[in-house]
Amino acid sequence: MPGGKGNIKPEDNTNGFQKNPQNINRKGTNPSIKNQLKELLFNEGELPIPADQLIKEKTIDGKKYFVFKIPTQNALALRLLSLGMSKNTNGFNALKLLLETFDGKAKQEVDYTDKGKEPTEAEIDARINELTKKDKKKC
Secondary structure: OOOOOOOOOHHHOOOOOOOOHHHOOOOOOOOOHHHHHHHHHHOOOOOOOOHHHEEEEEEEOOEEEEEEOOOHHHHHHHHHHHHHHOOOHHHHHHHHHHHHHHHOOOOOOOOOOEOOEOOOHHHHHHHHHHHHHHHHHHO
């Protein structure tokens, strides 16, 4: 912060929303696909769609169908879910994406020590010398 604690003056904030109202996002944040996935997965297969999104009714082979205009996030969530449940090879990647969306990626720890113990400074120096000698022999 300019000036540090207790030394901030009103003139320090020259780029605030008062002087740049065009920077205000009046629509809010974009909807997350995570919410649509959660809605699909945890509502026992039911997806509520508002009636005003109904485009038309169809009858095919004596069966009645409804055609809805689905928001992009819902369509993407449905596609990911159907890929994840398919036997296609891309299904595994879609399922992996779904799991990483909810649970996050698994933390991978790297053991940089030698068999669980910290190397000593002398061991590090010896290893560096060993590696540099190998590089000199190659040249």
